[in-house]
Amino acid sequence: MKNIKIKFIGLFLLGLSSLSYAQIEFGAKGGIGLSNTTIVHGVSNGRIGFLGGAVAKYQLGRDDVHYLQAEVLYSNQGEYSLFQEGGKKYKAFIDYINIPIMYKYYFDNQGSDFFIEGGPQLGFKVSEKFDEGEPERSNNVPKSFDLAFNIGLGYSINRKSEINLRYQYGLIDTYDFVSYDNGINRTSLLNLSFIYFFK
Template sequence: MRKSVLLFLLIPILSYSQIRFGITGTLQNSSVTKIHNKSSSRYAGSIGALAQIQLDNYYRFFIQPEVSYSLQGEKDKIKLSGKSTKAKFFQNYINIPVYFRAYFSEAESEFFSEIGPQLGILIYQKDKKLEKERYGSNPKNLDASISIGFGYSIFRKSEFFIRYNYGFIDIYDKFYRKQNTSILAFGFAYIFD
């Protein structure tokens, strides 16, 4: 019954909306906040796909779900066999954000802002044994975060943006203090007609 009601409510929105698809990629700086003093960020990137669902007649407001493969984590100084070395505590995620996007006007080339929640699913982890020894546990399989961004669209096709993402989940639950994922990303998207 609930599914039928939800479908009934979504039919007017989906029939009214125009949906466009695109690809996106970022260069990003990721880290885990408050984990330790000697860590350094991981510089990597992400690649993915998006959909833009129009919400109004004026081409200003959209819902933009995305799915991306994201390289995250950080480096930490540790001692192995009496020598100080940098360990790579890298995690790769499938991230699924859903943005509410607003363009500043109806112009084809225009600035925009966006905000939305993101679910991250851990699919790869480097140095599992070492990471567990260092932090008391391995990272959790799920991460939930909020993302905010700002950008510029050229003819509503080529878009450049900057985003900041902050996690709400305690990634290493056995570490002595709470820590969160943190990502600053510079990106590009191309939207197909």
């Protein structure tokens, strides 16, 4: 009897996992973005970089318009610090692994339609590159973690291919300082990307 119960529970859990898996769509995402950081480098220019990674979308409810979308993205961010004398540009680049969790709403359930999205994002620094001689480098120390919020919109083609415009704004200070306070430095990233779901 005990063995029958164990087998029944096992089959039940397997059925639930299969049902859950069927509701998840996987895909790939790639795009280009313009990033910046508030305050820290004074006069600066944004960095144009790339982002890319994997996407998983889970349907909420049965009406085919509410979704939860999780992503794991490698993202080029940071900026160019400008030295006013001579206008020389110095790289102040930071790359992240970003994990956004987005609520996604499609305007209808016909397959090809617009959508809006919003949600929090965790960011983990994976690399940094600062040019030698960057005037403010001696005081500014990038932190290893970022927390941000994203909002966006896009257009879906048969729920298989999507074009997405998204804006990311940092919620916490992403730089520490050595000798004097450098203010609250928030990341920002405006990106245009393409998503393809493997259906």
